[in-house]
Amino acid sequence: xxxxxxxxxxxxxxxxxxxxxxxxxxxxxxxxxxxxxxxxxxxxxxxxxxxxxxxxxxxxxxxxxxxxxxxxxxxxxxxxxxxxxxxxxxxxxxxxxxxxxxxxxxxxxxxxxxxxxxxxxxxxxxxxxxxxxxxxxxxxxxxxxxxxxxxxxxxxxxxxxxxxxxxxxxxxxxxxxxxxxxxxxxxxxxxxxxxxxxxxxxxxxxxxxxxxxxxxxxxxxxxxxxxxxxxxxxxxxxxxxxxxxxxx
Numbered sequence: 001x002x003x004x005x006x007x008x009x010x011x012x013x014x015x016x017x018x019x020x021x022x023x024x025x026x027x028x029x030x031x032x033x034x035x036x037x038x039x040x041x042x043x044x045x046x047x048x049x050x051x052x053x054x055x056x057x058x059x060x061x062x063x064x065x066x067x068x069x070x071x072x073x074x075x076x077x078x079x080x081x082x083x084x085x086x087x088x089x090x091x092x093x094x095x096x097x098x099x100x101x102x103x104x105x106x107x108x109x110x111x112x113x114x115x116x117x118x119x120x121x122x123x124x125x126x127x128x129x130x131x132x133x134x135x136x137x138x139x140x141x142x143x144x145x146x147x148x149x150x151x152x153x154x155x156x157x158x159x160x161x162x163x164x165x166x167x168x169x170x171x172x173x174x175x176x177x178x179x180x181x182x183x184x185x186x187x188x189x190x191x192x193x194x195x196x197x198x199x200x201x202x203x204x205x206x207x208x209x210x211x212x213x214x215x216x217x218x219x220x221x222x223x224x225x226x227x228x229x230x231x232x233x234x235x236x237x238x239x240x241x242x243x244x245x246x247x248x
Contacts, residue, residue, distance in 0.1 A: 078145075108219040
């Protein structure tokens, strides 16, 4: 069932900073492990899958296979307690396909978290999230959600009505999650979703049920206005506001 029902037209003024690559930018050949290669699921030594195993299992999808995930969702990552809640615009198709936030390898979210000292490792979610990595995020109090739950190929496919509805839904969710800080990824989507046409990147006026509200740069690889170092600086600032210090 389609996740999007708004009919007020496309979001005007959306920039490359707020969109993801389209399907042509994703590897489109199906992946078959080489002969004799052991998959993570078929190991017979009793060991947990390693990062190299995980990378070898990275799935590849055809354009049609990815398109089938349009409107699909993936669960929020919500540790208890959630200190810092990152809110993306909406999931991409690959993220829903592998059931992991920020799955495309060109997305700089997880590299920026590592550079910021929020996590102690370089997380690769392109084949799904390793349980150890998810547990590490939880132990750090880092949560991940989206303004709009339904997946699209591009965030620019969302209508203004969908963004506003998603914004209202996010406000309700934040009231239940009660993070210290909410960091929304992308100023253009924030302006539309929360009827704040003149908002700027940084801390926003007013709190949401006690949570500070910040807008930080979008980590999409198409956001050439900001380097990974820029993202790390912005993410470090909100992490410190949430009480998250670099791992010992």
